[in-house]
Every structure is written in structure tokens, then in C-alpha cells.
Amino acid sequence: QKEVEQNSGPLSVPEGAIASLNCTYSDRGSQSFFWYRQYSGKSPELIMFIYSNGDKEDGRFTAQLNKASQYVSLLIRDSQPSDSATYLCAGDRGSTLGRLYFGRGTQLTVWP
Amino acid sequence: DGGITQSPKYLFRKEGQNVTLSCEQNLNHDAMYWYRQDPGQGLRLIYYSQIVNDFQKGDIAEGYSVSREKKESFPLTVTSAQKNPTAFYLCASSIRTGGSEQYFGPGTRLTVT
Numbered sequence: 387q388k389e390v391e392q393n394s395g396p397l398s399v400p401e402g403a404i405a406s407l408n409c410t411y412s413d414r415g416s417q418s419f420f421w422y423r424q425y426s427g428k429s430p431e432l433i434m435f436i437y438s439n440g441d442k443e444d445g446r447f448t449a450q451l452n453k454a455s456q457y458v459s460l461l462i463r464d465s466q467p468s469d470s471a472t473y474l475c476a477g478d479r480g481s482t483l484g485r486l487y488f489g490r491g492t493q494l495t496v497w498p
Numbered sequence: 499d500g501g502i503t504q505s506p507k508y509l510f511r512k513e514g515q516n517v518t519l520s521c522e523q524n525l526n527h528d529a530m531y532w533y534r535q536d537p538g539q540g541l542r543l544i545y546y547s548q549i550v551n552d553f554q555k556g557d558i559a560e561g562y563s564v565s566r567e568k569k570e571s572f573p574l575t576v577t578s579a580q581k582n583p584t585a586f587y588l589c590a591s592s593i594r595t596g597g598s599e600q601y602f603g604p605g606t607r608l609t610v611t
Contacts, residue, residue, distance in 0.1 A: 488540040
């Protein structure tokens with residue numbers, strides 16, 4: 387079982403819609419979760435991190451964490467064509483080693 | 499400007515040659531990481547280092563070697579023992595280990611023929 391799993395997509399939404407990206411994790415000891423955006427041919431860019439149950443909002447982005455159900459999600463409101471990218475979910479394992487486990491990513495396309 | 503630099507951006511090598519990829523950061527981060535990304539795949543951890551002169555193997559360390567002689571630098575050597583070296587190599591760093599966010603360099607795309 388993979389530590390972090392994402393729907394591989396691709397996900398396609400119209401401009402202005404809400405894009406919802408989901409991720410599940412297997413280790414109940416995991417504490418920290420991260421969302422990265424990766425444009426084609428580029429390196430991942432950190433866009434959100436969340437440590438506590440509930441929602442965390444930053445502009446058009448909202449990260450949601452539900453530790454009881456072991457899932458993390460990213461909502462992108464008012465989606466723009468420039469949001470078209472692959473989104474990577476990552477989590478730790480609650481140990482002190484600090485390494486992150488990455489999902490395979492969900493490819494998002496926002497069409498005008 | 500603070501950040502992570504990787505060089506070169508593109509690297510071409512013949513099979514059987516060792517090659518070293520550079521990673522430097524001026525963020526004063528303690529921890530550094532090397533990942534490999536193949537098309538359609540997630541990131542796979544090669545090696546990571548929490549402090550100077552210490553490093554640990556990740557999930558796919560075979561055929562790779564690293565050193566951490568300075569806090570700012572974490573070079574990766576891809577040896578001839580690595581069976582499928584062609585990939586996108588990403589270096590990252592974080593303030594500390596234990597769940598802190600990681601920031602990535604621009605990456606090096608290695609092609610071995």
C-alpha cells in the first residue's frame with residue numbers, strides 16, 4: 387500500500403469553476419501535508435501546507451485535512467487556465483526523519 | 499536572493515560514465531534531499547541529509563552516491579551502476595527535518611545514451 391495516493395485524473399474544469407483535488411494517506415501517525423504545483427517541464431512549487439484538522443485558506447486555495455478519514459484535499463476556487471498543472475500531494479509519516487512521501491500527482495486542465 | 503540552484507539544467511552523458519549533479523542552497527536549511535522523477539511518476543527519494551557529514555539512503559539509492567561536506571551543498575553522483583539513469587533530478591531543502599516544508603531547485607534533466 388502506498389503511503390500517499392491521489393486520483394491520477396486527468397481532471398478538467400471550465401474557467402471559473404472549483405477544482406477539487408483529493409489525496410489519501412495510509413499512516414495514521416502522519417502529521418504534516420503539503421500540496422505542490424508542477425508545471426510541465428518545471429520543478430514542484432509549494433502552494434499549501436496543513437498540519438491541523440480542518441480547513442486552511444490562502445487566496446483562491448483551500449486545503450482540507452481530515453485525520454479521522456485520512457484524507458487531504460485541495461480546492462481551487464475561480465479556476466484559471468494558468469492553474470493548469472500537475473498537483474502533487476505529500477505527507478510525512480510522523481517520525482522524526484522528516485522525509486516526505488509523494489503521490490503520483492493529479493493533472494488539472496482548466497479550459498477557457 | 500535566497501534559493502536553491504542546480505546545475506546544469508540539461509546534461510548528456512554516454513553510458514558507462516559517472517556524472518555529478520550540483521545542488522547548492524543559501525537558505526540556511528539543515529536538511530537536503532535528492533529526488534528522481536520519471537514521466538508520469540511521482541517523486542522518488544534517492545538520498546537525504548539532515549546535517550553536515552550525515553546522509554541516509556532513500557527508496558532508490560542503488561547506483562547513486564552523495565556527500566554533505568558543507569551545509570550549503572549536496573552533490574549527487576550518478577554512477578555507471580545505475581541501470582536507468584535518464585530522468586529529471588530534483589534537489590530540495592527544508593529548514594529542518596520532521597515535517598517542515600521542502601523547497602525545490604529547478605532540476606537537472608539527465609539523458610544517458
